[in-house]
Amino acid sequence: xxxxxxxxxxxxxxxxxxxxxxxxxxxxxxxxxxxxxxxxxxxxxxxxxxxxxxxxxxxxxxxxxxxxxxxxxxx
Ligand SMILES: [Zn+2]
Numbered sequence: 001x002x003x004x005x006x007x008x009x010x011x012x013x014x015x016x017x018x019x020x021x022x023x024x025x026x027x028x029x030x031x032x033x034x035x036x037x038x039x040x041x042x043x044x045x046x047x048x049x050x051x052x053x054x055x056x057x058x059x060x061x062x063x064x065x066x067x068x069x070x071x072x073x074x075x
C-alpha cells in the first residue's frame with residue numbers, strides 16, 4: 001500500500017499507482033499518480049499504457065486484500 005497524492009482528484013489517497021498516459025502527438029507520454037477510483041475508468045483506453053494497466057491491476061489486488069483484512073478484523 002502506497003499512501004500518496006492523486007493527481008486526478010487532486011488530493012490525498014490511501015493507495016496510488018503511477019499511471020503513464022500517451023498524449024496525442026508525443027511519443028513518451030507523461031506519468032502521474034492516481035488512486036484506484038480515478039484509475040479504474042482508465043483501463044482499456046488507448047491512452048493508458050500497458051504498464052499503467054498493470055499498476056492499476058496491482059491497485060485492485062491491494063484494495064481487495066485490504067478489504068479482506070478489514071473483514072477479518074471485524075470477525
Ligand atoms: Zn483519485
